[in-house]
Amino acid sequence: MTDDHNKPVTSFDVARRAGVSRSMVSRAFTEGANISEKSREKVLKAAEELGYRVNFLARGLQTRQSNLVGIVASSLDTPFRSRQVRIAAQEFISHGYRPILLTVEPGDDVGQWVSVMLNYNVAGVMVTSATPSPKIIQECRKLRMPLVLINRGKNQDIADTVQIDVQQAGELAFTMLTRSRAGRLAVVHPQIPSYSVTGRARAFIEKCRIENIEVDEFISTSQSYAAGYDIAGNIGLSLDHIDGVFCATDLLALGVMDRLRADWNTRFPDDLQVVGCDDIEQAGWGAYHLSTIRQDAEEQVLAAVTQMLERIENPDAPIQHYNQRLTPIFRKTTLSNYD
Amino acid sequence: MTDDHNKPVTSFDVARRAGVSRSMVSRAFTEGANISEKSREKVLKAAEELGYRVNFLARGLQTRQSNLVGIVASSLDTPFRSRQVRIAAQEFISHGYRPILLTVEPGDDVGQWVSVMLNYNVAGVMVTSATPSPKIIQECRKLRMPLVLINRGKNQDIADTVQIDVQQAGELAFTMLTRSRAGRLAVVHPQIPSYSVTGRARAFIEKCRIENIEVDEFISTSQSYAAGYDIAGNIGLSLDHIDGVFCATDLLALGVMDRLRADWNTRFPDDLQVVGCDDIEQAGWGAYHLSTIRQDAEEQVLAAVTQMLERIENPDAPIQHYNQRLTPIFRKTTLSNYD
DNA sequence: ATGAAAGCGCTAACAG
DNA sequence: CTGTTAGCGCTTTCAT
Numbered sequence: 001m002t003d004d005h006n007k008p009v010t011s012f013d014v015a016r017r018a019g020v021s022r023s024m025v026s027r028a029f030t031e032g033a034n035i036s037e038k039s040r041e042k043v044l045k046a047a048e049e050l051g052y053r054v055n056f057l058a059r060g061l062q063t064r065q066s067n068l069v070g071i072v073a074s075s076l077d078t079p080f081r082s083r084q085v086r087i088a089a090q091e092f093i094s095h096g097y098r099p100i101l102l103t104v105e106p107g108d109d110v111g112q113w114v115s116v117m118l119n120y121n122v123a124g125v126m127v128t129s130a131t132p133s134p135k136i137i138q139e140c141r142k143l144r145m146p147l148v149l150i151n152r153g154k155n156q157d158i159a160d161t162v163q164i165d166v167q168q169a170g171e172l173a174f175t176m177l178t179r180s181r182a183g184r185l186a187v188v189h190p191q192i193p194s195y196s197v198t199g200r201a202r203a204f205i206e207k208c209r210i211e212n213i214e215v216d217e218f219i220s221t222s223q224s225y226a227a228g229y230d231i232a233g234n235i236g237l238s239l240d241h242i243d244g245v246f247c248a249t250d251l252l253a254l255g256v257m258d259r260l261r262a263d264w265n266t267r268f269p270d271d272l273q274v275v276g277c278d279d280i281e282q283a284g285w286g287a288y289h290l291s292t293i294r295q296d297a298e299e300q301v302l303a304a305v306t307q308m309l310e311r312i313e314n315p316d317a318p319i320q321h322y323n324q325r326l327t328p329i330f331r332k333t334t335l336s337n338y339d
Numbered sequence: 340m341t342d343d344h345n346k347p348v349t350s351f352d353v354a355r356r357a358g359v360s361r362s363m364v365s366r367a368f369t370e371g372a373n374i375s376e377k378s379r380e381k382v383l384k385a386a387e388e389l390g391y392r393v394n395f396l397a398r399g400l401q402t403r404q405s406n407l408v409g410i411v412a413s414s415l416d417t418p419f420r421s422r423q424v425r426i427a428a429q430e431f432i433s434h435g436y437r438p439i440l441l442t443v444e445p446g447d448d449v450g451q452w453v454s455v456m457l458n459y460n461v462a463g464v465m466v467t468s469a470t471p472s473p474k475i476i477q478e479c480r481k482l483r484m485p486l487v488l489i490n491r492g493k494n495q496d497i498a499d500t501v502q503i504d505v506q507q508a509g510e511l512a513f514t515m516l517t518r519s520r521a522g523r524l525a526v527v528h529p530q531i532p533s534y535s536v537t538g539r540a541r542a543f544i545e546k547c548r549i550e551n552i553e554v555d556e557f558i559s560t561s562q563s564y565a566a567g568y569d570i571a572g573n574i575g576l577s578l579d580h581i582d583g584v585f586c587a588t589d590l591l592a593l594g595v596m597d598r599l600r601a602d603w604n605t606r607f608p609d610d611l612q613v614v615g616c617d618d619i620e621q622a623g624w625g626a627y628h629l630s631t632i633r634q635d636a637e638e639q640v641l642a643a644v645t646q647m648l649e650r651i652e653n654p655d656a657p658i659q660h661y662n663q664r665l666t667p668i669f670r671k672t673t674l675s676n677y678d
Numbered sequence: 679a680t681g682a683a684a685g686c687g688c689t690a691a692c693a694g
Numbered sequence: 695c696t697g698t699t700a701g702c703g704c705t706t707t708c709a710t
Contacts, residue, residue, distance in 0.1 A: 008482075010703055021681045026705055036679060051481065056458045057396045057405065058703035061686050064347075066396065071440070076428065077620075082421035089415070089442045098459065101410070101440040103428045119395040120437065142390065143347075225624065258625030281416075285564065286597030287626035349687055360697045365689055375695060397687035400702045 009050045018046035029054050060121065069097045069308070070117035074104035074129035078224075078251070079280035080297065084128055084150070087301040095309065097123060104129040111136035118145060124308045131155065131195065146311040148304045153195035154321050160307045162322040164196055164295050170203025172293050172328050173246040173275050178213070180335035183243025183273075186216040188231055188252055190223045197223055200277055201248045216242060220252060228255025236264045244273035244334075250283045252276070253290055257333070268333040279329055289332035300324055348389045357385035368393050399460065408436045408647070409456035413443035413468030417563075417590070418619040419636065423467055423489070426640040434648065436462060443468045450475035457484060463647045470494065470534070485650040487643045492534035493660050499646040501661040503535055503634050508616060509542020511632050511667050512585040515614050517552070519674035522582025527557040527570055527591055536562055539616060540587045555581060559591060567594025575603045583612035583673075589622045591615070592629055596672070607672040618668055628671035639663055 011025045018025065020039060027033035028043035046052075060066035069092050075081050085101070092099045100120060102113040110132040117125045118139075124146030131152040137159050140147040148160040155161065177185060185208055189201035201217075208215040218234055220227040228251060235245065235256060247253035253276035260266035268274060269291075276283055279294035303322045311317060330336075350364045357364065359378060366372035367382035385391075399405035408431050414420050424440070431438045439459060441452040449471040456464045457478075463485030470491040476498050479486040487499040494500065516524060524547055528540035540556075547554040557573055559566040567590060574584065574595060586592035592615035599605035607613055608630075615622055618633035642661040650656065669675075 008703095011705095012703080022703090023681060023705080024679090027680090030705085034679065039679075051478065053457050055400075055460060055703055057460055058400050058686090059705070061394075061397050061400060061688090061703080062705045064686070068439075076425035077418070077422045079416070079418070082424075083416040085421075085440075086415035086442055089440050090444060093441065098439050098441070098455070100407070100437050101424075101428050102432065102437070103425055105429060116437070118392050121394060121396055139390070225620070229625070254624065254626075262625050281564070282621060285593065285626075286568070286601050287593075287624075347687095350689095351687080361687090362689075362697065363695095366696090369689085373695065378695080394687055397702090398689070400687080400704090401689045403702065 009052045011052070011054075013050055014043060014047045014052045017050060018043045025052075066121045066123060067097050068120055068122045069099050070102060070114070070120070070122045070125035071099045072102045072104060072110060072113045072117070072125060072127045072129055074106075074108075074110075076103050079282060080250075080278050080295075081128065083280075083297045084301055087298055088126060088128075088305065091301060091305045095305070109133075114140065114147070118143065123312050124148070126150065126304055126308060127152070134158065144315045146308050146315065148308045148311075150300065150304050151194075151196040153199070157319055157321075160304075160311060160320045162300055162304045162307065162324060164200070164300075164324045164326055166196060166199030167203050169200035169277060169293055169326050170205070171207050172326055173200070173204050173277070174207040174211070174213075176275050176291060176293075176328055176330070176334055177244035177246060177273055178211075180273075181243065184214050184216075184241050186218060186235065186238070186242045186245040187248070188218040188220055188228065188235070188245060188256065189248035190227065190252075191219045191221060197248045197277075201246070204246050223249040223252055225251045225255040225258075228252035229259045230255070232256040232259035233263070236260060236266075239264055239266065239272065242272065244275070247274060247276050250276035250278045250280045250290060250292055253292070253333075254282060254288055257288060257290070269335050273335060274333045283329075284331065291331045291334040292329050294327040294329050295324065296327070348391045350391070350393075352389055353382060353386045353391045356389060357382045364391075405460045405462060406436050407459055407461045408438050409441060409453070409459070409461045409464035410438045411441045411443060411449060411452045411456070411464060411466045411468055413445075413447075413449075415442050418621060419589075419617050419634075420467065422619075422636045423640050426637055427465060427467075427644065430640060430644045434644070448472075453479065453486070457482065462651050463487070465489065465643055465647060466491070473497065483654045485647050485654065487647045487650075489639065489643050490533075490535040492538075496658055496660075499643075499650060499659045501639055501643045501646065501663060503539070503639075503663045503665060505535060505538030506542050507665050508539035508632055509544070510546050511665055512539070512543050512614050512616070513546040513550070513552075515630060515632075515667055515669070515673050516583035516585060516612055517550075520582065523553050523555075523580050525555040525557060525574065525577070525581045525584040526587070527559055527567065527574070527584060527595065528587035529562045529566065529591075530558045530560060536587045536616075540585070543585050562588040562591055564590045564594040564597075567591035568598045569594070571595040571598035572602070575599060575605075578603055578605065578611065581611065583614070586613060586615050589615035589617045589619045589629060589631055592631070592672075593621060593627055596627060596629070608674050612674060613672045622668075623670065630670045630673040631668050633666040633668050634663065635666070 014025045015022045027035040028040045128150040151163045220231040276292040279292045283290040353364045354361045366374040367379045467489040490502045559570040615631040618631045622629040
């Protein structure tokens with residue numbers, strides 16, 4: 001090994017050592033290329049010895065397609081989101097794509113990050129965070145860059161989307177809460193509007209209105225556990241006339257429960273029924289046994305990945321919207337189930 | 340707009356429309372390049388009109404450096420891991436790097452993924468999952484590819500690492516548990532060995548031995564909540580002669596607590612003291628108030644990113660090991676604190 | 679089956 | 695300050 005130079009080894013080096021042309025080493029690393037088994041082995045051997053690796057970026061430049069995809073996500077350290085991202089990454093990888101992960105912090109402009117992705121020639125980008133501006137969505141469309149939005153509503157029919165059926169979510173929550181005993185309801189949802197979480201709360205309120213049930217509205221500062229814990233300070237004050245509460249997010253529900261237990265010794269479901277939404281892992285933990293509405297992360301992400309793959313395949317296909325159905329999960333914070 | 344062809348627009352197109360050379364458009368997009376304000380604006384305008392974006396991959400090919408980095412992580416949907424990854428991604432991004440996220444699934448070969456990163460000319464890779472084989476670590480070193488390992492132990496002094504002080508962790512757990520009343524201890528840790536989690540359990544046991552305190556060992560199937568819940572079935576049987584238990588992971592501790600409460604009506608800390616490790620968000624939740632040993636994810640990841648940046652800067656610097664100190668967090672599952 | 683040559687989109691070195 | 699030239703590492707016609 002005299003050639004331990006610092007220069008990265010290129011196909012040229014391999015070609016020389018194998019005594020063939022650069023084309024041959026390219027072929028040796030290309031599935032189903034026109035090359036004899038003998039030559040291929042010769043090349044592979046030389047490559048091995050030299051520690052050669054195909055430079056995918058250069059390859060992409062030539063073939064005019066990269067197998068990079070973008071994932072832009074916010075609140076990555078939140079149970080539901082991290083689940084989504086894990087599945088998405090895994091799924092992309094299993095399809096031969098490599099995900100670039102761009103995390104959105106509060107105050108960031110999502111569009112900016114989507115825009116950055118464009119610089120990397122990604123095959124497509126999936127966003128599960130705040131909604132990018134119509135402008136950037138337009139730009140993606142113009143550049144024929146596949147873009148799929150998760151739980152951002154059908155954005156003016158301009159991008160592929162996967163979203164939960166917010167209507168169904170609201171109605172499900174209502175039914176779960178009122179099935180056993182009608183009552184005086186409440187809902188807690190975050191102040192900052194967002195398609196899916198504000199949407200389900202709105203739908204719930206609407207349903208109450210239709211059914212002529214009074215509903216108190218509690219606005220939390222965010223959709224976190226801490227926010228639930230905080231707002232529960234107010235809920236506690238209304239405990240005497242509230243039967244059941246729908247928390248727009250499991251995390252919110254968990255915070256609410258802990259605060260109520262701590263300050264008012266509330267028992268669930270006897271003193272208060274509660275229903276969450278998402279079905280994060282913690283909802284099923286023994287300390288909570290939260291009844292909730294399951295939003296199947298796997299189904300959701302798989303649908304999104306499929307949409308993206310299809311659009312990469314056929315950029316001119318009509319826009320798709322996948323409306324995800326929800327499942328009620330009866331655990332121990334509601335009085336009875338449907339049977 | 341007659342030129343709405345499908346062809347992606349290149350610097351050549353922009354150059355022509357702006358009436359300058361390709362070099363000029365390159366300069367226009369390069370920080371601190373030698374170009375007049377007037378020309379730059381002309382180029383920028385043309386670029387804007389055409390919807391031009393610099394192709395970073397091509398740029399990287401030329402400048403022989405990409406601003407891509409790799410993150411390989413397992414169990415991404417776990418509280419601590421997702422926190423690490425969020426911080427890492429955020430940190431890399433803020434330094435101008437774009438992280439490619441490769442998730443490791445059980446049974447995967449970590450080395451394979453590190454290897455894949457090499458194809459993308461990443462500036463470096465951070466791994467927080469199972470330990471890659473010495474072989475791949477060697478290869479990275481040979482290719483002068485910066486590699487930093489989090490909580491994988493000092494791998495034969497062959498890669499930069501950041502890890503917790505397992506010794507301190509074990510001793511801290513011991514002290515937290517025995518400070519108020521000496522007793523009969525137990526430890527639960529997963530079967531599958533891993534540097535940091537097995538390490539802290541071993542250190543705890545060792546400390547008990549030195550101090551002449553008996554310690555029961557419970558082996559769980561993994562480090563998850565569910566595994567803790569399961570193994571607590573056995574712990575329950577020994578409840579009469581155990582005072583305190585150290586769970587190698589917060590998640591494990593939470594599972595243990597829930598099971599013990601459900602089946603034996605155990606009260607913490609009165610019936611049993613418990614100490615976890617990591618300090619995930621859930622440890623602080625009202626249903627648990629788990630006393631634990633904090634492993635500061637932010638500090639840890641920042642240290643790792645810094646190591647990597649430094650190595651990119653200077654590939655030949657001596658290997659670094661960052662030994663992270665731990666902090667005891669006294670909540671309500673231990674009897675008293677240090678004061 | 680193999681090699682020569684052209685070129686993907688970009689930047690850097692060199693003239694002017 | 696600007697244009698010309700020469701590649702970065704790779705794949706791909708097109709001949710042979």
